[in-house]
Amino acid sequence: MGRVPLRLVIALLAVLGLMGAGLVVIPAMMMMGIAGVEADDSSGVSSTMCSPIAQTGNTDVTLGEDQLANAQTVIETGVSLEIPARGLVVAVATAMQESTLQNLSGGDRDSMGLFQQRGGWGSASQRTDPVMASTMFYTGGKAGQPGLLDIDGWQSMTVTDAAQAVQRSAFPFAYARWESLATSLVESVVGDDPLGCDDNAVGADLPDGAVGDMLQVALEQQGDPYVWGAVGPDSFDCSGLVVYSWRQAGHPLKIRTAAQMYDNSTHVEPGDEQPGDLLFGALGERGSAGHVMIVLEPGTAVQAPETGRDVQITKYTADDVNWKLGRLDDSAFARTKPAGAAA
Known part of the structure; x- marks a missing residue:
């Protein structure tokens, strides 16, 4: 050609x-x-x-x-x-x-x-x-x-x-x-489909290092179906996506569920979240979490939503009282926590 x-x-x-x-x-x-x-x-x-x-x-x-x-x-x-x-x-x-x-x-x-x-x-x-x-x-x-x-x-x-x-x-x-x-x-x-100089395809960049590797893995699962209890490689539940993404990035977790991730995270104030932080929802009366998403940038996350829906990008409002932000602690990782995974 x-x-x-x-x-x-x-x-x-x-x-x-x-x-x-x-x-x-x-x-x-x-x-x-x-x-x-x-x-x-x-x-x-x-x-x-x-x-x-x-x-x-x-x-x-x-x-x-x-x-x-x-x-x-x-x-x-x-x-x-x-x-x-x-x-x-x-x-x-x-x-x-x-x-x-x-x-x-x-x-x-x-x-x-x-x-x-x-x-x-x-x-x-x-x-x-x-x-x-x-x-x-x-x-x-x-x-x-x-x-x-x-x-x-x-x-x-x-x-x-x-x-x-x-x-x-x-x-x-x-x-x-x-x-x-x-x-x-x-x-x-x-x-043969160029964009001109006036096009504005602007998004968020992925960080360097382990957090960026983890986010890349999570993003690559878009379109895979939600299946309760699944941890990949072809289907996921909400926390299974987190577990799989960190494992593929070389930093396996010791915990499995959204509730365990919530209990092993440091609270992050809305607006202070960073790529790789977690967004917890479906909060129970005792303060446990029933759902989790991975923050790509403030206001945007990737998640495995629910039965009948696929892994996808989602917009969120961090100051919604129904959601809490957290950053995984050292205790969540099977080995040394990757740099940038917590402040």
Whole structure:
């Protein structure tokens, strides 16, 4: 297929995941900004294009022309191999984490290229050729390393798990933070559906570290059904979503129910809540909780609501007397509490 002009690369969407049914748009994922820059088209007339600015934690990442071109190569190589859209997102998110979409000549030990592939994957020239490096990520390395297509069930995995199955990184949860950016780039190149500089797709950014990893896991469960007593991976009750998300982020809880979480939390005043805090409802006469949601940002939470409804993003009013905010204590975690999980 022909190359899509860089003017078509879109600003960051607040989008999570390209599942089999298509794009799932959510109102709160990552902060974006629009930077207008000048570029010359083939006619020699100067025109304005937009570069995506992704914010993760306290870090702003503005993609330059080379990075956008590399993302386009990763995507178009996958399209030529008939890789499903979900695989394209996994590949772009992986390259973003490994190299920030830069074709690096070096790295940790003998790692090179967009995917920081080690020497066994191929020669230096192969690993620093964006088309070849992308092909190897999808189909496997020259010494028999499995590529994405070799991973059983990769299409139903989270971006983190699919990327880790190929890369075997020491920091597997880092891939998740780039899923929204990768999704927007894939939609731009494959869907030929750019946003202009006047679009305002603004949401909340996820924090760095364990809390951000936990929130990413929770967000990836959107669309899974509520089932009482379920703790994943394909269905959840309200507290089961909390338990599963922390466990997948590497910090298992010792407690299971909303009431236990309420009893093992420090009260947080409305307006002082942080991402990862919990919102408790259905409060009983004795002060126990019957429902729990996970705060994404003040006023927005992710929850497994009730029978007949799926995991979803929810708006809330923190000063409602029927709801209480809390932050899990050390006693709630099976191991040392992750940084940022409590003040």
